[in-house]
Amino acid sequence: MPKRQSRSAYLARRIQATTGVSYTTALGLLAPNERWLALSGVLRAHGMTVPADSLHRIVRVDAEQHAWWKAYGLIEHAYRELRTVDRATFTTVSQACKREADAVAGAAGFLPAGYEMGAEVYHMAFLALSKAGTVADGRTLAGAAIGALDDDPLECSDVIRSSGRRPVVYRTAQDSCGPDTEYAFAARDAARAMAAASRIRFRGDEQWYEAAGLMAEAVWHGSVAAGLAPLHGRARFREFLGDDFADRAGAARQ
Structure with a gap:
């Protein structure tokens, strides 16, 4: 049986399918906030497991949401600067990236934007x-x-x-x-x-x-x-x- 792919791999494939960027590029967009991740680890090391677990989940949601926004930035750059994407493609793909970013936040109970x-x-x-x-x-x-x-x-x-x-x-x-x-x-x-x-x-x-x-x-x-x-x-x-x-x-x- 084929191995079950990781969540990062799954999301990278979705970003690739949505935007057309390479899988490697898409995977690189899923970088976590290292400073938040460090705080989660320190909290856990000092026995504060509940906030540590909560923060670790936030780090994941933040990374996934930002990955879609970064993907949006790539397609915008391709359209406005490189001129390698036409207007119709830019509109379709950028709207899809925004929807996905909002959906990631919403699924975790967060508003799409804000603090x-x-x-x-x-x-x-x-x-x-x-x-x-x-x-x-x-x-x-x-x-x-x-x-x-x-x-x-x-x-x-x-x-x-x-x-x-x-x-x-x-x-x-x-x-x-x-x-x-x-x-x-x-x-x-x-x-x-x-x-x-x-x-x-x-x-x-x-x-x-x-x-x-x-x-x-x-x-x-x-x-x-x-x-x-x-x-x-x-x-x-x-x-x-x-x-x-x-x-x-x-x-x-x-």
Whole structure:
């Protein structure tokens, strides 16, 4: 009997049949979000199997949906730039790619567009930071949590304040406690900043930037909790922090 093909192989064949790209190209479109995948693995390693399993499923859905959008990008490039596809073919294939992308999200209970997936991932990053705040050395947890966040502070602002498939609840981190180590202290500060950002409502640019500033604080503290320099590799977040933030952050730990 022939071997049962993997889900990735099956989807690659469907993308190939829909768009005409090679099987190898189609298979390459199914790359997972490595940063989200890393967070899932770290959560599992620390006994947090429920969020780890949920995040692993989200990674799969995200990869499949994005594969169809990438396929759409290829056919659009072939039509608009390479001129190797006619208008009728472009219209038919691009519409099919959009339908498939929407269907992938819908089958998992997500809206076709928006921040629902990201909102659930951010909440799991928050759980990882909260856990890191309860152990003396949670650098692995904190590093994976911060790594799962977007590189754009304003994007973070939108995602942290959005709902997942169900309302995402950031239980207040104000009273969280744990070991009095630099890593644990910083992880708790990062979790508190994320919780505070999640509570800011969508009203206008002022709130948009306020939440972005709090997410910059979360990344600052999270970097320290991960054993890195503040905002390591995240220079774009610096402009959302006041000039005296470093002094205030240091004073709070004394």
